[in-house]
Amino acid sequence: MKSMHRPLAWILLLTLIFAFGCSDVHRCVHADEPDVIAQQKAELWDKLSAARPSPASGITGLALSVTVIDVGQGDCILLIAPDGKTMLVDAGPNGSFPAIEEALAAQGVASLDVAVATHPHEDHIGSMAAVLDAFPVDTFYTIAQEQQTPSYTSMREALSENGCRVVYAKGGDSIEWSESCTVTILNPIVSYPDPEELNNASIVLHVRYGDTAILLCGDAEELAEQRMLDTYPRSMLKADVLKLGHHGSSGSTGYSFLLAVDPDFAVASCGKDNEYGHPHYETLSLLYDTRTALYRTDMDGSITFLLDGTDVFVETTRKELP
8 A cells, every 4th residue: 555645635624524614524525515525526536537547458368257337326236257157236226227138138148146135225126126027046145134115025026926046145154156256245244233224234245256356345334344344354355346335435435444455446336416425525535545446337337347366457338527
């Protein structure tokens, strides 16, 4: 890691907060952001995007492909192992199935060996019933905690109607997916009580191919991150690519957790001009301080990371920047 200048960023942020007379940091900065904060975020993004490595071209040989599909304000991630095994993690909000179907078709995916619902929030499972109806799924991973919403009910009905094998995720277990990849569930951890906030019950997956790895954090926030830090050796958290928890919210990707993961790349799955202000200023600042290359679906479109066991290459369907 290069030298940090995070303290200066925090001093600036706190100065701005007090100047606007707001005691609730999250509300003041993230809802109806003052123009000065929005400008700071834009400037940070400009610096982060300018510092990214040049896109890869001409990768040869086998690789783990991980595509963060642009589904707006939500999550949907397609993984294809070097041996062709497929996995879909989450299915975006309601109405995003056409984008998911197009992305799977583009990669020649006709069925899914594994599908995962990290947690039952609408922006993660809104189109899962449509996916289950359209693509045969061998094994489906989810959490035991439920949420009585139309999206959740539709997902459960589709699982029953399509005869999917359902497994409840437990931290420390492995997913038997591909002979060439190791997939470890890091959260939820059953030795802890169920968290009140469903985000902290999110399934977190560590996927390794050779000497390269990606960590998919769902909407896990700092409570879940601290539980993982307290439970696992740092080697189980280390990854080259980090899918930021909760769309880049300031309530996720705590400083200690980011240092433990120590990624070269981070990716935020978020909608353009979303009402939550994702990714948040604090997260952008932390990534800038730690020289972590950031990609985001609202700016880059769908993003594919190719992990060849030694290096990581990135491809984007780059959008026109505002």
